[in-house]
Amino acid sequence: MNLHDTPAAQPVADPGLTIAGKTYASRLLVGTGKYRDFEETRAAVDASGTEIVTVTIRRVNIGQHANEPSLLDAVPPDRFTILPNTGGCYNAKDAVYTLQLARELLDGHPLCKLEVLGDEKTLFPNMPETLKAAETLVKDGFQVMVYCSDDPIQARILEDIGCVAVMPLASLIGSGMGILNPWNLSLIIEQARVPVIVDAGVGTASDAAIAMELGCDGVLMNTAIAGAREPIRMARAMRLAVEAGREAFLAGRIPRRFAASPSSPMAGRIA
Amino acid sequence: MNLHDTPAAQPVADPGLTIAGKTYASRLLVGTGKYRDFEETRAAVDASGTEIVTVTIRRVNIGQHANEPSLLDAVPPDRFTILPNTGGCYNAKDAVYTLQLARELLDGHPLCKLEVLGDEKTLFPNMPETLKAAETLVKDGFQVMVYCSDDPIQARILEDIGCVAVMPLASLIGSGMGILNPWNLSLIIEQARVPVIVDAGVGTASDAAIAMELGCDGVLMNTAIAGAREPIRMARAMRLAVEAGREAFLAGRIPRRFAASPSSPMAGRIA
C-alpha cells in the first residue's frame, strides 16, 4: 500500500469567530497597553495574529509635540478592527460619553468594548452601572462587547439588552491568575447566543487554551503579553494556544476517568 | 515612520529537544496504539509533527496472512525515530528480554522506552523493578528513556544509573486526568540533567501546554490523540499546544498575583 496516495479524512476548518455580523479567522483579541513603544506594540500584534485590537481614549496632551507618531499609525484601522474601550471609567455616564467620542474618532464605527469598573483596587466590573450603560449604548446604535462578571444571569440580561458579545473576567485584570471559576464560565457558554470572550486574568498560554477548551469563542488579553519577559514570543505563544484550545474543543477530548487504560494491546504479550 | 522597515527584535528560536545526542525540532512524542487503522495512525502522526514514535513488541500472529501491511510501513524507521516500549511487562526480566528482541528488530538501534508496570488496574510503574531493569539495560548499551513515578529522588537515581530521559506520569495511563501533581514534577525538572518528558495522563491540549510551561522538555501521549472524537484534529491541537507551552515557558510569563493591574494608563482620563 502507498499511504501517500490515500490521505485520511482531514478535519473541517473552523469557520471562525463572528461578531456583529463580521467574521474573523483569529479568536485572539489583544490590548495595546504597557508596551515599551509602538514598534514593540506592532510586532506583538503581528505575532499574535489578531485582527481585533482594543485601544483606550484619553485627552490629548496639550502642548506636547503634535507630530510624534500615534498608536493608530502602528495599528492602522484599515488593517485591524479597532475596539475602543472605556478603561478607567467608574460610572455609566463617563463610559457612554467616552464611547461617543471614540465613535467620532473612528469615523462612526459602532463596535466598542464597554467596561465600567467597580473600584481601583480590584477593577472588578460594576454590574449595575454596566447594565445601565449597555442599555443606553445599544439604544444609541453601538455594537457593545461588554466586560462583565462571570454571573450567568446578568450575562443573559446583557444579551437580552442587545450586546453583541459578553466578556466575563477569568480573574482580576492584570492578575495572571487564569480562570478562577470555569464552572460559572461554562454556565454562561451553555446558554449564550452571542460570542463569549474571556476578558482579563489570563496569565499564560495554557490559560488561553483552557478557555477555548471550555467552549469560549475567543480570548482578550493585554498584560499577559505586554508584561512577559519576551512580549513578542508570548504573543506567538498565545496565538498557538488559542488555536490549540479551539482545535481540542472541536476534536472532542477523551473523558477524564481516574482509571488506567493501556495504550498497548494485551494480546501477543511476550512471557 | 514606517514600521515595516524597522522590525522589532524577533525571539531566538528554540534549539529543540536533544535526547542521547540527537536533536529533534518537535517536543511531542506519540504512541501508535488504539487507532482505527494504519492510515489514521499515519495521518495523526503527520498532523502531530512528531519525530519520535513509540511502538510495542508482540508475538507474530502465527498463521495469519503474512503479507498484510505492517505498522513500520506506515511509520517507516527511515522517516521517524522508532521508540520500542515494554508496554505490558510487569517485571524487569520480561522488559529486558522484550527490548533485546526490539533492538534486533530495529537493526540494533539502542534507544528504547522502558516501562515496568505495577498492576493491571493502575498501570502505575513498579519502581523497584524499573530500577533493576534500567541498570541491566544501560550496562547492555541501551539508551533508556524511562517511564517512572513523579518521585524526585528515584528520578535522580535513574539519571545516575545512566538513563537518557526520565518520563514521569502526569496521571494514570489513558486516564486523561492531566498533571495531578505539578509540584513533584517541578522538583524533578529543577534538578534533572537529562530531558524530563511527561508520559501518560495528558487528556487535552492545555494539559500538554501546562507540562511545557512547567519546564518539561517534551510530552509523550497516545490515548489523548487516538481516543479523541477527531484524532487527526487533536494531533494538530497537541502539536500547537506543545509549541505554545514551550514558547510561553521561554517568553517568561507574568507572575500570578491576586491583585488588579490596569491595562490602560490612568493619566488623561476623561471626566
Added chain:
Amino acid sequence: MNLHDTPAAQPVADPGLTIAGKTYASRLLVGTGKYRDFEETRAAVDASGTEIVTVTIRRVNIGQHANEPSLLDAVPPDRFTILPNTGGCYNAKDAVYTLQLARELLDGHPLCKLEVLGDEKTLFPNMPETLKAAETLVKDGFQVMVYCSDDPIQARILEDIGCVAVMPLASLIGSGMGILNPWNLSLIIEQARVPVIVDAGVGTASDAAIAMELGCDGVLMNTAIAGAREPIRMARAMRLAVEAGREAFLAGRIPRRFAASPSSPMAGRIA
C-alpha cells in the same frame, strides 16, 4: 517540674457571631428542607448545634388535616432563631410579599433571608432583583441577610443598602461542589463590615472548614446535611468542621511554601 501545676496559656474563646446586634455561639446556620420527617429534622438541628434555622413560607394545603404536627413544633421559635427565606421567588415583588407574610407569621420579628433566584436550572441569584428587594425590605424595617453572587462590588452595594449579612454562594444550591472561587470570597471578606456567611454549595465537612479558614463569619447549609447517607452524623461533622475552621483561622496557620522544613532538629544526629 510538675506540668500539671503550670497550665500553659490557653487560647481566648471566640466571641461568637453577631448578626443585627444579637450574638450566637454557633457559626453554623441550617436549613430544614429535604428531611425524612420532623423528628429527623430536629435531631439533625440538635446535632448541628445551630441556633439559627431557616424555613420556607408556603400556602397552607387546603383540606389537608389541620392537626398534623408543624415544623415550628419541631424547631420552636422560643429555642431557635427562625430565619424565613424566600426560596422559590424569582422577582423582587414576590420576595418582598413573602417576607411580609413571614414577619406576620413570626409575630413581627424582622430578621429574614432574602433570595431572589435567576432561573430554575441554576438557582443562581438574580442580582438586579435582589438589590431592588433589599432596598424595599430595609426601608420597611426588615433585617436582611441576603443570598448573593460572589461579586465584591455588589456585596458592598448590599452592605451600603443596609443588609445585616451578605451570603455569597460557594457554588450552586445543592450541588455539593464546595467553594469554587475562594479568591472572590476573600475580596468580599476583606472589605465587609457586616458578617459574611457562605450560603449554598457546601458538600462536606472540609468545605465548611475552608470557608471559615478564609475568614467567613459563618456557613449556611441544608442539602449537605439532609442529603447525606446519615444526616445526623453529618450534622455533627459540620458542627465540628465549622468550629475547626474557625479555630484554625484564629490560630493563624503556617504559610504555604513549596519547600521542606524538618520537624526534627539537625543537631546531635547519629552517624
Added chain:
Amino acid sequence: MNLHDTPAAQPVADPGLTIAGKTYASRLLVGTGKYRDFEETRAAVDASGTEIVTVTIRRVNIGQHANEPSLLDAVPPDRFTILPNTGGCYNAKDAVYTLQLARELLDGHPLCKLEVLGDEKTLFPNMPETLKAAETLVKDGFQVMVYCSDDPIQARILEDIGCVAVMPLASLIGSGMGILNPWNLSLIIEQARVPVIVDAGVGTASDAAIAMELGCDGVLMNTAIAGAREPIRMARAMRLAVEAGREAFLAGRIPRRFAASPSSPMAGRIA
C-alpha cells in the same frame, strides 16, 4: 407528638484506629518538634487529644546540665504511646541503628516510625532505602509505621513486607501545602489492608479533614501545630478537624454535581 420523648436513631460510634493490635480513640498523631518549651509541647499535645506522640533520637549533649527536664517527663510513656522516628536519617543503616537505640531507650517497645530521607532540600523519602530498612526492621521484630511516597505499588510492597501502617506524605515535610495528589492517596487507601496515615504536608484544619474524608485512617502532623501563631488553639482545631473529616466520611457525603437542587419544595409557592 413530643419530640423530646422520641430521640431519632443516633449514629453508631467510630470504633477507632487500630495499629498493631492496639486501638486508639484519637486518629490524630502529633510530633513534638519546634515548640517553645516542654510546657507548650504538653499543652498542645493535650489540646490535640492525641494518644500517639512521635519523638526523635539524638545524642546526649555531653557536659550540659544533666538534670534539666526531659521531653519524656512532659509526655510520659505511661500516658502516651511514644513513637520514635528516624528523622534525619538518609540511609537504611542509620535508620535501623537509630531504632535499635530507641527500642532500648523505650524498654523494648517495638512500635516505631521509619523515615529514610532522600535529600535535605526536599526531605522526600528515599524509597529504595526505605524498603531495605523496613525489611530489616520487620525481621528484627519491630512494628514499623513507614513514611513513604504516595506510590500505590510501593505502598503495597511495604504492606507485604509486614509494615503495620503506611504513611504517605501529603506534601513536603513542613511545607503546609496540604494534599497535593488526593488521587494517588485514594489508590493507596482502596487497596490497603493496614492503616493509611497521612504524614507530612498538612497546613491547616481543612487539610486534615480532607485526608479523613478521602478515607485515611489517621493523620500525623507537627509543624502545622507547632508553627501556628497559637499552637494550642491549632492543636484543638486539628482535633476537631480530624473528627469532623472522619464523621463526614462515615456519614456519606452528597455527590458533587454541577447542577442546582432546591432546598425548598416547589409546591405551594406564593405568586
Added chain:
Amino acid sequence: MTSLTIELNGAAHSMRQGETLHDLIDSLDLLGKRVAVAVNREVVPSPRWPKHILFPSDRVEVVVAIGGG
C-alpha cells in the same frame, strides 16, 4: 342567603356573603394555628380578621412555615 366565590391559595373557594376572614380561617380549622393571611396581596394581621369581610373574587393567601433551605 347568597354565596360568593373567592380565590383561596390559588383555587376557587365559595363562602357565604358577609363572612369574614375569621370565619374563613375558622372554617379551615386554622384558628390558633401559626398561619399568616393576606387579602389581595395585603397582609391582614389576625386581630383584624373578625372585622375583615370578604368580597367576590378577593384573592386570599393563607401561609405557613415549612421545611426549606
Added chain:
Amino acid sequence: MTSLTIELNGAAHSMRQGETLHDLIDSLDLLGKRVAVAVNREVVPSPRWPKHILFPSDRVEVVVAIGGG
C-alpha cells in the same frame, strides 16, 4: 480685540473672542490628526468645527486613541 478663557482638557486656556473650534484645533497643530472633540460633553463632528464659535468657560475635550487593554 478682547480674549476669553475656556477649559481645555481640564485646564484653563485663553483664546480670542469669536474664535471657532477649528481655530482652536488649528492652534494646537491637530488639524488632520485623528482626534475627537466635545464641547460641554457634546461631541462636535469636525465638519461643524469652522462654524462652532467658543464662548467663555466652554468645556472643551480633545481626545485621541492611546495604548490600553
Added chain:
Amino acid sequence: MTSLTIELNGAAHSMRQGETLHDLIDSLDLLGKRVAVAVNREVVPSPRWPKHILFPSDRVEVVVAIGGG
C-alpha cells in the same frame, strides 16, 4: 524422516528433525519481513538462522512491532 515438536510463540508447533530457524521462518512466510527471533529467550540474529538447528521443546519467539503507547 522423524518430526519433533517445538514451542512457537507459546503454542506447540511440529517440524522435521534437522530443520533450522531459517526453515521455520521461511515456512511462516516471514523471510525478509521485519521480525526478531529468540530461542529459549536468547535473541538469534537473522544471519545465524541458517546454521541454527532446532531441537525438541525449544521455545521459539517470533515478534514484530505493533501499535502501542
Added chain:
Amino acid sequence: MTSLTIELNGAAHSMRQGETLHDLIDSLDLLGKRVAVAVNREVVPSPRWPKHILFPSDRVEVVVAIGGG
C-alpha cells in the same frame, strides 16, 4: 594509672584504663536517666554496663529522646 581516649558522641573523651560503660555513664551524671547506649554501633543494654570495659578508640553513643516530628 594510665588513661585512654574513646570517641563519645563523635568527640574525643579520655577515661582511665579499665573503666566500664557504667563508670562512663555515672561520670556523665546519667545513671537512672532515660538514655540508651551503643558501643561501636552495637546497643548495650544497661544491665551489661557494669561488666562492659571500654578500650581505646571505642566509639560510644549515648542518646536520648528529644522533640521531633
